[in-house]
Amino acid sequence: MLKILGQRLLRLLATLFAVTFLSFFMTSLLPGDPAVAILGEAGVQNEELLNQVREDLGLNDPLPVRYVNWLGNAVQGDLGESYINQGQSVSGTIVQRLPVTAQLAFMAIGLAVLFAVPIGVLGAYRQGRWQDSVSSAGVQVALAVPNFITGIFLIWLFAVKLQWLPASNWNRISDKGIVENLRTAILPATALALTQMAIFSRLVRSDMIATLQENYILSARAKGLKDRYVLFRHALRPSSLSLATIVGINFGALLGGTVIIETLFAIPGLGFRLINAISQRDILVIQGITVSVAVGYVLINTIVDLFYTVLDPRIRRS
Amino acid sequence: MTTTEPTVSLDQPTVVEAPKVQQSGVPREGIKPKRASVLEVWRSMPLTVKFSTVWLILVFGGAIYAKVDTTIFDGALPLQDPNAQTNGFSAATGEFGDGEPLEKPSADHWLGTDAIARDTFSRIVHGGWVSLIVASVAAGFGVIFGGFLGALVGFVRGRTEAVIMSAIDVILAFPALILLLAMVSIFRVRDLLIISLVIGFLSIPAYTRVARATSLAISQREFVLAARAIGTKPGTILRREVIPNVLPVVLSYAMVAAAFVIVVEGSLSFLGLSVQLPTSTWGNMINLARADIKVDVMQAVYPSLALVITVLSLNQVGDWFQKRASHRASAL
Numbered sequence: 001m002l003k004i005l006g007q008r009l010l011r012l013l014a015t016l017f018a019v020t021f022l023s024f025f026m027t028s029l030l031p032g033d034p035a036v037a038i039l040g041e042a043g044v045q046n047e048e049l050l051n052q053v054r055e056d057l058g059l060n061d062p063l064p065v066r067y068v069n070w071l072g073n074a075v076q077g078d079l080g081e082s083y084i085n086q087g088q089s090v091s092g093t094i095v096q097r098l099p100v101t102a103q104l105a106f107m108a109i110g111l112a113v114l115f116a117v118p119i120g121v122l123g124a125y126r127q128g129r130w131q132d133s134v135s136s137a138g139v140q141v142a143l144a145v146p147n148f149i150t151g152i153f154l155i156w157l158f159a160v161k162l163q164w165l166p167a168s169n170w171n172r173i174s175d176k177g178i179v180e181n182l183r184t185a186i187l188p189a190t191a192l193a194l195t196q197m198a199i200f201s202r203l204v205r206s207d208m209i210a211t212l213q214e215n216y217i218l219s220a221r222a223k224g225l226k227d228r229y230v231l232f233r234h235a236l237r238p239s240s241l242s243l244a245t246i247v248g249i250n251f252g253a254l255l256g257g258t259v260i261i262e263t264l265f266a267i268p269g270l271g272f273r274l275i276n277a278i279s280q281r282d283i284l285v286i287q288g289i290t291v292s293v294a295v296g297y298v299l300i301n302t303i304v305d306l307f308y309t310v311l312d313p314r315i316r317r318s
Numbered sequence: 319m320t321t322t323e324p325t326v327s328l329d330q331p332t333v334v335e336a337p338k339v340q341q342s343g344v345p346r347e348g349i350k351p352k353r354a355s356v357l358e359v360w361r362s363m364p365l366t367v368k369f370s371t372v373w374l375i376l377v378f379g380g381a382i383y384a385k386v387d388t389t390i391f392d393g394a395l396p397l398q399d400p401n402a403q404t405n406g407f408s409a410a411t412g413e414f415g416d417g418e419p420l421e422k423p424s425a426d427h428w429l430g431t432d433a434i435a436r437d438t439f440s441r442i443v444h445g446g447w448v449s450l451i452v453a454s455v456a457a458g459f460g461v462i463f464g465g466f467l468g469a470l471v472g473f474v475r476g477r478t479e480a481v482i483m484s485a486i487d488v489i490l491a492f493p494a495l496i497l498l499l500a501m502v503s504i505f506r507v508r509d510l511l512i513i514s515l516v517i518g519f520l521s522i523p524a525y526t527r528v529a530r531a532t533s534l535a536i537s538q539r540e541f542v543l544a545a546r547a548i549g550t551k552p553g554t555i556l557r558r559e560v561i562p563n564v565l566p567v568v569l570s571y572a573m574v575a576a577a578f579v580i581v582v583e584g585s586l587s588f589l590g591l592s593v594q595l596p597t598s599t600w601g602n603m604i605n606l607a608r609a610d611i612k613v614d615v616m617q618a619v620y621p622s623l624a625l626v627i628t629v630l631s632l633n634q635v636g637d638w639f640q641k642r643a644s645h646r647a648s649a650l
Contacts, residue, residue, distance in 0.1 A: 019488060252492070
């Protein structure tokens with residue numbers, strides 16, 4: 001077990017190193033001179049001043065040196081300052097906005113799993129009958145609807161037609177309390193959840209169909225256990241392992257999805273900030289958000305991986 | 319059944335007769351099953367797959383027609399100008415057009431007009447072009463580079479595999495859309511070619527994984543062992559035994575991947591980060607229409623339907639081809 005842990009840790013470090021380097025390298029290719037951005041039009045005339053700022057920012061150093069310097073600062077939580085909103089630190093922005101995105105992502109995953117498990121179990125239990133056909137067709141359609149389309153029509157139905165929920169904006173729990181917070185969070189979270197729900201329930205269904213043919217299911221049935229008990233206690237547990245993996249893998253897609261959904265609903269999360277930074281060419285903000293999202297994704301996948309190893313003795317031994 | 323030509327049964331895996339041992343070289347002519355004709359493939363499709371195929375032909379055929387119309391015939395073919403504002407001033411007639419923004423569907427404008435009075439039907443037909451190109455370029459990149467890399471590393475294994483797969487894993491360690499956004503923002507000019515190339519490049523890792531998995535399995539098979547045993551060069555084995563068997567799986571994956579790519583391009587367009595306006599894409603049409611959903615939700619519905627039905631169709635056809643490809647692989 002310790003050996004596995006050590007290997008995983010080593011691989012994690014290597015991946016983190018590669019991921020941070022790649023993001024740094026990529027964002028260093030972004031067009032626009034940061035020195036010009038900071039000095040503004042006036043500074044462009046003054047060659048000496050321009051060079052001075054470049055020197056201060058370390059822009060004249062070779063790329064590997066800049067990467068090491070940047071990484072050293074990043075590890076201490078210093079990702080630089082926004083060029084556009086001067087004085088605003090990138091890590092401060094991230095810390096302020098991360099909770100919003102995290103809440104959205106976790107709510108979406110929660111909703112997706114909550115609905116996917118019963119749908120998938122039903123499909124497997126009623127395999128080939130109408131319940132299965134209906135849910136499978138629903139899953140196929142849900143897989144084909146991009147989240148921004150879901151989002152628009154949720155806004156249309158619940159905010160425009162029924163006027164039950166606000167169409168955009170975000171209430172922080174600390175400001176308005178949990179109820180107001182949920183009122184702004186439920187539509188975007190649902191829009192994010194739909195595709196994931198389809199993916200999860202398809203997985204649960206196919207996994208369960210395989211599990212239901214195992215001998216221990218037959219013996220559980222033979223000793224007279226109720227179907228529901230067999231399904232949720234005996235059959236679901238092994239299937240939930242692959243569910244856990246796919247949840248981890250799909251977390252990345254979800255983080256990408258939050259960018260779109262936050263833009264659509266005008267939610268002050270990381271994704272919305274990223275899109276703003278891209279349109280303003282605010283390089284350090286793009287860099288900081290890209291790196292932190294990628295690092296977060298890698299960390300989550302590693303945790304899921306470990307979790308999986310702990311849960312499933314078959315993998316632990318091999 | 320005494321004929322030497324194996325008959326192809328469409329619903330079941332093709333049963334191939336044992337290859338005849340030839341005088342020299344690699345015995346392979348007998349392994350190749352007869353190719354099913356287009357008509358036979360069509361007959362063997364389930365109804366949903368037939369509908370999907372028809373839809374895809376209509377949408378992408380329409381997109382090509384629209385492109386031919388604007389580039390070769392200068393808009394002379396019967397399809398309205400996707401960028402003309404029907405209420406705008408026309409130099410030809412010297413008058414303002416009688417169109418209005420957000421018109422309801424009529425004989426003139428089959429799906430009405432958008433927020434600045436352009437014909438929605440024409441914009442949807444034209445919008446298919448961007449999806450078609452992005453999906454094709456991504457599939458091309460994926461199949462050629464990803465498919466080859468995967469087939470190669472699955473066959474040669476060893477250090478090459480370790481190096482290439484860790485590079486692939488690093489790219490896959492990013493949330494795809496975030497990486498795409500970062501890459502897209504590097505370019506100042508956003509034309510179709512650049513968007514397609516970026517998405518194409520980012521498609522390679524997934525194809526590599528699919529191809530590698532298939533290649534690993536194929537490389538263990540007895541016909542590869544046999545080829546090794548008679549001293550065939552590794553390059554020849556890769557080319558004649560491994561790649562031909564990896565290809566069908568990769569190609570059928572390309573369909574499903576194309577559906578995903580179309581959604582990704584739609585998302586980029588929706589965020590305003592894909593091709594430049596006024597080129598219509600389904601994504602930017604949806605984005606434009608969402609400002610007016612209080613007035614007329616249908617303008618958002620039409621392009622959404624075009625996008626969703628296309629993605630659904632590609633998934634259906636892709637799934638079906640994947641099933642066929644895996645049947646074929648298990649029948650080898």
